Amino acid sequence: MERYSRLLELKDITEEKLLLLKNKRVLIIGVGGVGQHVATYLATNGVVNLTLVDFDKVELSNLNRQILLKEDDVGENKVDIVKREIMNRNSEVNITSISKKVNSNNVSSLISDFDLVIDAVDNWETKLIISEEANKKHIPFLHIGVDGYKGQCCLFKNKSLKDLVSKDIISSPKEGVIGPMVGLISSLASITAFKYLIGEEVEIDTLIYYSDPARLTKVKLS
């Protein structure tokens, strides 16, 4: 438990709760900027059963926000590099890495026996596919989106993403992306995921939206 000694100084964290985390299984779809941050924060804080899915190769343009990647990794399978880097930080973690593009044909086989599904993909089509499948199987679904100086997360349990955005959504404007904003939104989402997994109170079906400069808005999906 030395690894988690500083974590255990928090008044709401106990060894019993950390042991509970050992039985939790988390699926993270997309290990770009958001997925790498969230996977790292969860894995290094006791969420030891992770399945990571991504089909991308590492590109040099990833490195302004995808903190686990190095220049030498360019051209490699991203999900394998992310697994390697997380294992370097916590060798007790069990990571299954799947190099695959998620679509409506394979989503059912990917989303099965998980305690939490995390959406860290970069397009609405896939986000909606994942959300619907998780909702159908009654698996909590943590949506995360970031672009420009704005971003949001929402832990859906009784609702799904199609309750929030128009089903006609195909794309939203791309304004570019800066690493610290990805880190900020990913951190908000990681805290939500962690607290949910250890059984602490979190806001369910509530959108948490950050806009620059320093404005946080919460919206309850009634």
Add this chain to the structure above:
Amino acid sequence: MLYNKSMFLKVDGTLSNEYQEGITIQDLLDMKDIEAVPWLVISVNGVFIKRDLFKSHILNDKDEIELIYVRGGG
């Protein structure tokens, strides 16, 4: 449509009394020349409003409205 009285609304954190009593969310969007794009999420007093209610949801004095453009990046 003619309205006589104005009311206060706080839109994205800015309070103003430039709004006519009885306006709907859609009226507010029209006033501000805002298109209800698929990634626009609107809340009134912290509660999400479904987009099929934009034309019928009447805003009240001192309502707090947030216009949120959710992001798709990951």
